[in-house]
Amino acid sequence: MSITSDIIRGHTEAIILSHLMERDSYGYQINKDILEKTDNRYELKEATLYTAFRRLEQAGYITAYWGNQKTGARRRYYSITPEGRAAYCGYKRDWEEAKELIDKLLR
Amino acid sequence: MSITSDIIRGHTEAIILSHLMERDSYGYQINKDILEKTDNRYELKEATLYTAFRRLEQAGYITAYWGNQKTGARRRYYSITPEGRAAYCGYKRDWEEAKELIDKLLR
């Protein structure tokens, strides 16, 4: 785990939305996906994840429902809304621009 | 001005050090350089800039001295230290890694 939270800060919501673009998912799963995708180099902390869920729900970017699996602990699934998809595109554009700018500034 | 502070957050120190790698400079000048370099798309707020200077001084990454220009308002110049140069390299590596990770996560 090497990436500082200040660098990743502000990307939490985009990262979550990105996962939900592919399929509905739940907190624990999203966290594991991130770990795997980054070869254990980055992990969203649980508190960060769940507060982000609240923000995203509040903003109308995701909706939640309880999974109905028969076994294992209960899961709260999240689904991305059309507004969420639009927001994701915005986040992505912001990232592309920020990347360009920071590259320029850290020459 | 489109880049949110949360995306740029954590890069302030690196951006300042990057400028000081080229030559000694002072707050007002660094701010104008950033504006110019980014075609007015990003501006470090003054309060952010000066608090960052304090942090960098505290960390031993920069040293300060008053300019001796005969005319105009007084200027406080900053100089990067060897430790600062090393820190800059670290920040830069962090950025390259973060960039890669975020790109992966925002697929």
Place this chain on the structure above:
DNA sequence: TAATATACCTTGACAGATGAGGTATTATGG
């Protein structure tokens, strides 16, 4: 049956960014 993994959640504290306020000097347009 104890430990581990799965899965959720809340609270308080922290740190960086910033709006709003301030000071002082010099240049400039009317």
Place this chain on the structure above:
DNA sequence: CCATAATACCTCATCTGTCAAGGTATATTA
């Protein structure tokens, strides 16, 4: 000559996202 803008510095209180630390509950495994 005077008002305004530009240069140049600084501080403080507030806001926001992150996170450590704590909690709950169920299922699996050794």
